[in-house]
Every structure is written in structure tokens, then in C-alpha cells.
Amino acid sequence: VTPGGGTPAAGGHGKxxxxxxxxxxxxxxxxxxxxxxxxxxxxxxGQEVALKWYRSAFATALQHSNLEKLAxxxxxxxxxxWPRDLVLDGHSTGFGYVMxxxxxxxxxxxxxxxxxxxxxxxxxxxxxxxAESFSHLHAGGLYYGDINWGAIFVxxxxxxxxxxxxxxxxxxxxxYALIGGTPGFAAPELVLHQHLPSTKSDLHSLAVxxxxxxxxxxxxxxxxxxxxxxxxxxxxxxxxIYGKDPRFIFDPKDASNAAMSVEEAGTxxxxxxxxxxxxxxxxxxxxxxxxxAFTDGLRNPDARVTEAEWQSAMVxxxxxxxxxxxxxxxxxxxxxxxxxxxxxxxxxxxxCEAKVAVPFLLELKGPLGTEYVVLNRNTxxxxxxxxxxxxxxxxxxxxxxxxxxxxxxxxLRNLSPVEWHASTVGSAPTPIPHGxxxxxxxxxxxxxxxxxxxxx
Amino acid sequence: MAEESLPRLAPPMAKRQMEFIWIAxxxxxxxxxxxxxxxxxxxxxxxxxxxAIESQTGVDMRVRAIKFADRAExxxxxxxxxxxxxxxxxxxxxxxxxxEAIELVRQSMEQLDHTKGYRGYPPVxxxxxxxxxxxxxDKPLAALxxxxxxxxxxxxxxxxxxxxxxxVLGRFASQREGKPLVFDAENKKELIAAINFVSQSAPQxxxxxxGPVQFDSAAPIDRRDGGGSDSIVTF
Numbered sequence: 001v002t003p004g005g006g007t008p009a010a011g012g013h014g015k016x017x018x019x020x021x022x023x024x025x026x027x028x029x030x031x032x033x034x035x036x037x038x039x040x041x042x043x044x045x046g047q048e049v050a051l052k053w054y055r056s057a058f059a060t061a062l063q064h065s066n067l068e069k070l071a072x073x074x075x076x077x078x079x080x081x082w083p084r085d086l087v088l089d090g091h092s093t094g095f096g097y098v099m100x101x102x103x104x105x106x107x108x109x110x111x112x113x114x115x116x117x118x119x120x121x122x123x124x125x126x127x128x129x130x131a132e133s134f135s136h137l138h139a140g141g142l143y144y145g146d147i148n149w150g151a152i153f154v155x156x157x158x159x160x161x162x163x164x165x166x167x168x169x170x171x172x173x174x175x176y177a178l179i180g181g182t183p184g185f186a187a188p189e190l191v192l193h194q195h196l197p198s199t200k201s202d203l204h205s206l207a208v209x210x211x212x213x214x215x216x217x218x219x220x221x222x223x224x225x226x227x228x229x230x231x232x233x234x235x236x237x238x239x240x241i242y243g244k245d246p247r248f249i250f251d252p253k254d255a256s257n258a259a260m261s262v263e264e265a266g267t268x269x270x271x272x273x274x275x276x277x278x279x280x281x282x283x284x285x286x287x288x289x290x291x292x293a294f295t296d297g298l299r300n301p302d303a304r305v306t307e308a309e310w311q312s313a314m315v316x317x318x319x320x321x322x323x324x325x326x327x328x329x330x331x332x333x334x335x336x337x338x339x340x341x342x343x344x345x346x347x348x349x350x351x352c353e354a355k356v357a358v359p360f361l362l363e364l365k366g367p368l369g370t371e372y373v374v375l376n377r378n379t380x381x382x383x384x385x386x387x388x389x390x391x392x393x394x395x396x397x398x399x400x401x402x403x404x405x406x407x408x409x410x411x412l413r414n415l416s417p418v419e420w421h422a423s424t425v426g427s428a429p430t431p432i433p434h435g436x437x438x439x440x441x442x443x444x445x446x447x448x449x450x451x452x453x454x455x456x
Numbered sequence: 457m458a459e460e461s462l463p464r465l466a467p468p469m470a471k472r473q474m475e476f477i478w479i480a481x482x483x484x485x486x487x488x489x490x491x492x493x494x495x496x497x498x499x500x501x502x503x504x505x506x507x508a509i510e511s512q513t514g515v516d517m518r519v520r521a522i523k524f525a526d527r528a529e530x531x532x533x534x535x536x537x538x539x540x541x542x543x544x545x546x547x548x549x550x551x552x553x554x555x556e557a558i559e560l561v562r563q564s565m566e567q568l569d570h571t572k573g574y575r576g577y578p579p580v581x582x583x584x585x586x587x588x589x590x591x592x593x594d595k596p597l598a599a600l601x602x603x604x605x606x607x608x609x610x611x612x613x614x615x616x617x618x619x620x621x622x623x624v625l626g627r628f629a630s631q632r633e634g635k636p637l638v639f640d641a642e643n644k645k646e647l648i649a650a651i652n653f654v655s656q657s658a659p660q661x662x663x664x665x666x667g668p669v670q671f672d673s674a675a676p677i678d679r680r681d682g683g684g685s686d687s688i689v690t691f
Binding site: 276 | 466467468469470472507510511512513514573574575576577578604605608656663681682687688689690691
């Protein structure tokens with residue numbers, strides 16, 4: 001490792017150019033860096049791009065050939081700031097690559113989480129986007145190898161994501177890895193050097209990333225963080241808690257590393273933020289997924305929660321949001337929902353004492369399980385809700401909430417091409433053609449194309 | 457159904473402290489461009505340090521500084537959050553009492569050892585020098601390495617120019633892949649690059665890393681605003 005060694009500013013004296021196109025690349029300003037190299041704002045073919053230039057120790061033949069392969073592929077999705085072309089300097093063995101710049105409105109995920117700037121709809125949309133992005137990557141036979149929050153940028157306005165550091169992406173089943181993984185995010189089998197990265201180890205890192213984002217704490221840092229032996233978070237300590245002996249802070253069968261409140265632990269390092277969200281905020285179904293991810297999934301990579309399961313979970317969370325009378329977002333737990341009871345009575349998460357009205361809930365039964373949708377004034381249903389295969393298509397609404405003119409009555413309007421049928425107990429089905437709305441009522445049954453729904 | 461008691465606010469994300477200590481030689485040989493460049497580079501390292509900790513949450517970095525010439529003393533004594541870090545310029549004159557400086561480091565690391573319940577990331581210790589120590593460094597170095605937090609620390613050194621004692625700096629520095637983390641700076645440009653590099657990479661090594669309320673739209677619908685369950689009249 002040499003400071004500045006082989007960087008465009010300090011080391012390289014030759015003119016930089018793209019390997020395939022031959023176009024010149026002009027580094028303009030240092031944007032940041034890490035152990036592998038530095039990232040520069042650069043100009044290429046009249047466009048501003050990002051240029052990553054490797055420190056000499058990382059400018060390996062393996063990295064070079066991997067970049068050549070990646071640059072030939074189509075990006076798995078627009079979320080990935082994908083390598084476009086190798087960059088050479090003409091007279092040395094140093095190299096780098098150009099990729100699109102992360103647009104300015106995107107910000108580093110850790111900063112947004114630290115400042116609690118992603119409130120829930122945007123947070124869940126981010127989770128959905130992350131799971132979807134990695135599912136596209138994995139579907140192409142690739143894995144990321146080192147999913148960690150330093151590589152994630154998020155647009156706070158809508159939860160859109162951009163993923164950087166794609167130079168270490170490798171074909172699944174490779175006999176080598178370009179990077180070892182970030183402590184705390186790497187799967188136990190990587191920490192223990194028992195296995196090379198794979199899509200399965202990516203799934204562990206994704207689960208950590210989602211847990212950290214939703215519960216504001218690491219899933220494996222609970223009671224044991226009080227052990228004086230673990231006071232300094234050194235490499236050896238990380239190996240122990242993330243590799244040799246990982247224990248979930250909400251393991252229903254093992255309380256030895258349980259999350260502790262600040263009052264109990266005297267510090268917030270033993271899981272206090274997560275304890276709050278676990279006890280007061282998230283619904284049971286989501287917690288069950290995390291229990292699987294961090295109990296069975298720790299030891300058995302095949303038991304890990306898949307991208308598709310995370311996608312459904314994130315959509316489900318988004319569909320369970322309801323505002324208190326002051327406008328704060330709250331979550332309904334359908335497992336605790338019964339008409340007139342069981343829903344939040346005061347605003348969560350403790351931000352105000354306003355009441356949360358008990359909403360209508362639409363239960364949608366499909367072959368992939370039951371999905372619940374809180375019927376707010378702005379609720380819309382999409383192909384995801386009304387098709388059996390649940391495609392992640394939220395572009396064209398197939399139903400929307402509507403208020404009957406001149407009244408306070410609300411109903412669900414059919415915007416789909418098929419005719420729906422609505423019925424109540426003991427009544428004959430009423431046709432609901434395209435453009436018509438059916439007033440909400442507890443017990444109302446709706447046949448919406450292939451999907452049957454019940455209002456509770 | 458009984459009303460559930462109002463939950464407390466969610467605690468913010470937990471943070472662990474990381475002490476970052478600059479240990480700077482300001483003996484007379486540093487006079488002129490070297491000290492001017494060093495002052496500028498450390499002053500500007502603030503944004504690099506901020507960038508380094510922004511890539512991961514959970515790091516509460518605190519910066520301190522020791523200077524050594526005829527004697528060693530704290531240049532910035534209080535552990536200062538990066539955002540309020542300010543660098544008073546060093547002035548070069550005198551001997552190179554590096555051993556004394558290492559003893560000061562030892563005391564501060566020992567203090568961490570003795571602080572009950574202190575939990576943190578391994579500290580970052582960066583020793584910068586252009587010459588031979590004027591005092592004994594063997595004993596202070598040996599004593600330093602007996603302290604838990606000093607052993608755990610990411611220790612880096614910057615060797616300025618041909619006169620720097622790389623052997624001593626190498627004994628201070630941590631090893632990575634069998635090599636001590638000592639970086640050479642032969643000129644102004646390299647010194648800036650070295651300070652930038654340690655600011656960027658040391659916190660990463662130590663940590664092991666490589667809204668607004670919406671009112672109307674999502675308002676819930678009062679259950680009384682349904683259509684009743686007697687008959688279905690579409691609209």
C-alpha cells in the first residue's frame with residue numbers, strides 16, 4: 001500500500017484513455033477512496049463520469065480480466081453503477097475503469113440512517129429496490145461478494161437506490177474472490193474462510209443491510225457486547241461475533257445475546273434501538289423472516305431469506321402504513337387486526353400521542369400467500385396486488401380509493417379492464433365494472449379478476 | 457381493549473468511539489515548507505475524515521494531537537468531534553523528543569484501559585517525523601505495546617524525507633501483510649497524499665470496513681365513512 005502511488009494525480013504521468021473506445025479520460029477532482037483505490041470525477045467523451053483508479057497492490061491481472069468481462073455485460077439494472085470500460089495510462093501497468101456518476105440527489109445510506117432521514121414509506125421502498133436490484137444481479141449468474149452500506153446510495157425523496165463498487169462482482173461458482181467482505185456484513189462462512197462468496201453469502205449481507213436499516217442496529221450485537229473481552233472491536237472480536245459464534249439478538253431459543261435496553265445495559269451498544277422497533281413497531285410476519293435469516297440462515301446458507309421474500313415483505317410493510325391524526329406514519333399488524341380492536345391506539349413510534357384511526361384493511365389471498373393492504377385515501381392497487389404471480393409492477397394503478405361526491409363515503413374504484421364482483425354475507429354478487437367504485441364495509445368480499453379480497 | 461402505554465422514542469443508532477491521534481514532529485528540521493505543508497494537510501484532512509466516517513454509521517470519531525520538539529505535549533488535548541476539529545498551526549523548533557511523545561500516547565491508551573465500561577473501535581495513532589529521535593524510544597515503545605488499546609490500535613507512520621528514522625517508525629507502526637504501515641513522503645505533494653491516505657484508510661482499518669411529515673394523502677379513512685353493509689350501491 002502506497003499513499004497516492006499510481007493515482008492519476010500523484011503517480012501517472014501518461015494520458016489516460018479508455019481501453020476499447022480509445023477515448024481520452026481526464027481526471028478532474030478526487031471524490032473519495034478506500035483501500036483498493038481512489039475514485040475521481042473525470043471527463044470522457046464530453047460526459048462527466050466516475051473513474052476508479054487502483055492502488056498498485058490491487059491492480060492485479062485478475063481484477064483486469066474481471067473488469068473486461070463486466071464491461072462487456074449489460075448492467076443488471078439501472079441501479080448498478082456498472083463498469084463501462086477499462087482505463088489505461090499508456091505507459092504503466094496501472095489501470096482503472098469508468099462508470100456512471102451517482103447523481104447528486106443520491107446520498108450515502110449510512111448518513112441517511114444516522115440522521116433518521118428515511119421514514120418509513122421511503123425506507124421500505126429502498127428495501128424493495130435493494131432486494132430487486134440484487135435479484136437482477138443474481139439472476140444473471142453474478143454475485144456482488146461484499147454487500148455493505150458503504151456501497152449504497154439512496155435518493156431520500158423516493159427511496160431509489162444506486163449501487164457502486166461493482167468491480168468486484170464475479171460469476172457465481174467462481175474459484176476465486178476479489179475481496180473478502182466487510183466485517184458485520186460478510187456471511188459467517190466467509191468470515192471463517194470456509195467458503196468463497198456466492199449468491200448465498202450475498203443473501204446474508206442483504207439481510208444484515210435490511211435489518212440494520214429497519215431496526216437501526218446490528219442483528220448480532222446484543223447482551224454479549226457487555227463482555228469486557230469484546231470492549232475493543234478488533235478483527236478478532238469481529239471474527240468471533242460475526243463468524244465463529246454468531247447469535248441473533250432476537251433468537252427465540254437463545255437469550256444469551258438478547259437485545260437490551262439502555263436502562264438495563266447502561267449502553268446503547270447492546271441493541272437498545274432494535275429492541276424498541278422489535279417490541280413496538282414491526283409486524284410479526286416481518287420478524288419471523290428475520291428470525292429465520294439470523295438463526296437457521298446463519299449456519300445453513302440454503303435456509304436464507306431470498307430476494308423475492310424480501311421484496312414481498314417490503315411491499316407488505318409499505319401497504320400496512322397508516323398515518324396518525326397528526327400525520328406520522330404508523331404500521332398496522334394484520335396479525336393483531338380485528339375490526340375495532342388490536343390496531344395501534346396511539347401514534348408509534350412514540351412521536352406524538354395522537355390517535356390512529358382503525359382503518360379498513362383489504363386481505364388479498366393469492367397462491368403466494370396473503371397480502372394485506374390498508375385502505376387509506378391515497379391507496380392504489382397494482383399488478384402486484386391483483387395478479388397471481390405478483391409482478392413487481394407499480395406503474396399503472398388497477399384500483400384506487402375514491403370518495404362519493406357530496407358525501408363522506410369512501411370506496412374502492414375498479415380501474416382494471418376486468419369486471420369485479422362484490423358481495424356481502426348473504427347477498428348476490430354485484431358487478432363492479434371498470435370506472436365504478438364499491439363502498440367499503442367490513443365483511444365486503446371482492447372478486448378482482450384472479451384474486452379474491454375481503455375487507456375487514 | 458386497554459390502551460397500551462405510550463412507548464418511548466426509539467433510541468438513535470448506537471455509536472462507538474474511535475480516538476484518532478496525530479503525533480507530529482515539529483523539531484527545527486521540520487522548519488520551512490515541511491511544517492507549512494503538514495499544517496495545511498492536517499487542516500484539510502478534516503473533510504477526508506468526515507468522508508471516511510460517513511461511509512459507515514456507528515463511528516463517533518474523536519481527534520486529538522500530540523506535538524514533540526524539545527519536549528512532547530498535547531497540541532489538541534480534548535478528544536474533539538471531527539465536525540468541530542480545528543488545527544492550530546505547528547511551529548518548528550528544537551529537538552526530536554519522540555520517546556516523550558510515545559510516553560504521552562501510552563498514558564492516553566492506559567486511560568482508555570482504565571475507563572470503566574469504555575467500548576470503542578481500535579484507536580488510530582499516526583506518527584509523523586522527519587528525523588532521528590533525540591531521546592530514548594526503546595523503553596517507551598516497549599511500555600506502549602503492553603497496553604491493550606495500544607496493541608489493538610491501527611498505528612501508522614509517515615516518514616518525511618531521507619532523514620526520517622524508518623527503523624523506529626517501523627517498530628511503532630502496525631503490520632499489514634508482514635509490512636509496517638510506514639509511508640514515505642519525499643516532497644510536498646507526497647506529504648499531502650500521505651496525510652490524505654492515512655486519514656482515509658486508518659479509520660476504515662480500525663472500524664473493520666473496507667422527513668417531512670405527509671399529512672393529507674395517506675390519511676386513513678374513518679370506518680364510519682364506509683358504505684354500510686346492507687346493500688352495495690356503486691358510484
